[in-house]
Amino acid sequence: MVEILLLLAFILLILFGGYFYYQSLSRKPLRRSELDAFEKGLYELLDGDLQSSLKSLHLAAKEDPENVFIRIRIGEVLRKLGDLDRAMKIHLELQKREHLSNNERIAILRALVVDFEAANLPQQALLHLNQILALNKDHTWALEHSLKHLAEKGDWGAYLQTARRLATLQQKNIDSRRMAIVSTLEGDRLVANGKGKDGRLRYREAIKYDLNFPASYLGLAESYRQEKRYDEALQEINALVEHCPEYAELAFPLLETILFEQNRFDEVEKFYQKLTQQHLHLVHAYVALSKIVQRKGEYEKAMKILKEGLDLNPSNELIQFEYANLLRQMNRVDELAKLGLDVMKRLAPPTSSYVCKKCGFTAEKMRWYCPSCGSWESFSR
Numbered sequence: 001m002v003e004i005l006l007l008l009a010f011i012l013l014i015l016f017g018g019y020f021y022y023q024s025l026s027r028k029p030l031r032r033s034e035l036d037a038f039e040k041g042l043y044e045l046l047d048g049d050l051q052s053s054l055k056s057l058h059l060a061a062k063e064d065p066e067n068v069f070i071r072i073r074i075g076e077v078l079r080k081l082g083d084l085d086r087a088m089k090i091h092l093e094l095q096k097r098e099h100l101s102n103n104e105r106i107a108i109l110r111a112l113v114v115d116f117e118a119a120n121l122p123q124q125a126l127l128h129l130n131q132i133l134a135l136n137k138d139h140t141w142a143l144e145h146s147l148k149h150l151a152e153k154g155d156w157g158a159y160l161q162t163a164r165r166l167a168t169l170q171q172k173n174i175d176s177r178r179m180a181i182v183s184t185l186e187g188d189r190l191v192a193n194g195k196g197k198d199g200r201l202r203y204r205e206a207i208k209y210d211l212n213f214p215a216s217y218l219g220l221a222e223s224y225r226q227e228k229r230y231d232e233a234l235q236e237i238n239a240l241v242e243h244c245p246e247y248a249e250l251a252f253p254l255l256e257t258i259l260f261e262q263n264r265f266d267e268v269e270k271f272y273q274k275l276t277q278q279h280l281h282l283v284h285a286y287v288a289l290s291k292i293v294q295r296k297g298e299y300e301k302a303m304k305i306l307k308e309g310l311d312l313n314p315s316n317e318l319i320q321f322e323y324a325n326l327l328r329q330m331n332r333v334d335e336l337a338k339l340g341l342d343v344m345k346r347l348a349p350p351t352s353s354y355v356c357k358k359c360g361f362t363a364e365k366m367r368w369y370c371p372s373c374g375s376w377e378s379f380s381r
């Protein structure tokens with residue numbers, strides 16, 4: 001008898017256990033009406049139901065007027081609804097409250113940064129980012145946002161410091177190419193302000209970041225030229241050619257300035273000759289060499305140089321143009337005709353300016369950062 005009762009009790013236990021287990025599985029999440037108004041408002045904000053969210057948040061703010069975070073959210077919803085003025089007003093009002101904690105202060109500042117970015121007031125955004133960083137120098141969100149604004153402002157010194165701190169905090173490898181570009185831009189700024197020595201330190205730093213970034217060698221060469229240290233300048237141009245031959249043409253104008261200033265004409269020719277021998281596809285070197293030879297009146301030789309370059313790079317428009325142009329100057333109509341109509345059409349010189357591939361901004365000189373759209377290394381001829 002006792003065994004039967006025990007068995008019954010056991011069966012009942014299993015049945016109840018199973019029932020409650022099933023109940024727990026099928027339990028529905030809290031309904032919205034059971035949430036408090038703040039949570040409800042946040043859910044609605046996440047769902048993109050901005051009008052309902054605004055209502056819930058206002059209700060929550062009424063219940064808890066001291067709560068800074070509810071007011072911040074109200075401002076954010078208004079910003080999303082396009083009412084930037086009221087959003088900013090709410091966030092600015094919050095700043096005037098007394099006894100704010102650090103977290104509250106930072107949250108308000110963060111909302112203001114986004115407001116100012118939306119209002120296209122980058123200087124104000126940067127000012128508030130700096131206030132966040134004054135409260136917490138390791139605030140990664142603020143550091144990341146600062147980078148964008150510092151680049152726009154061209155404050156490369158601060159950019160370098162910020163990028164280094166961010167990389168340490170995130171334990172990420174630093175983007176060496178980016179750092180080389182920024183160090184070089186800072187070097188350019190210093191050199192332009194007459195601080196050649198400081199500028200050169202930045203260029204050397206850039207080379208440490210990326211041996212194959214051409215503009216740092218170019219910057220060094222230009223700063224040495226300004227101080228009439230010509231041989232050191234030429235050394236840097238040679239280093240550029242050695243480490244990034246594909247960018248050699250960037251150094252041509254400077255090289256010619258330095259050597260012509262000192263009447264070292266033969267060396268210019270030798271430099272280009274060596275380049276064409278070592279790098280068969282550097283069309284700019286063939287063109288530069290042919291121009292030097294033309295200056296000496298040796299047109300046949302110039303023609304031979306261009307023909308050689310054209311044979312090696314038959315589809316290159318620049319060399320096609322230069323070759324066709326020289327033929328025309330020399331009245332070699334038959335040979336010009338042989339090149340075909342295709343090339344005849346191209347008797348307008350290929351453009352010599354640099355264009356941003358992302359936004360179409362044009363510049364006379366090669367650029368590494370687009371001042372118009374903020375892209376990096378987006379320029380080409």
Ligand SMILES: [Zn+2]
Binds near residue numbers: 359360372373374
């Ligand atoms: Zn651009």
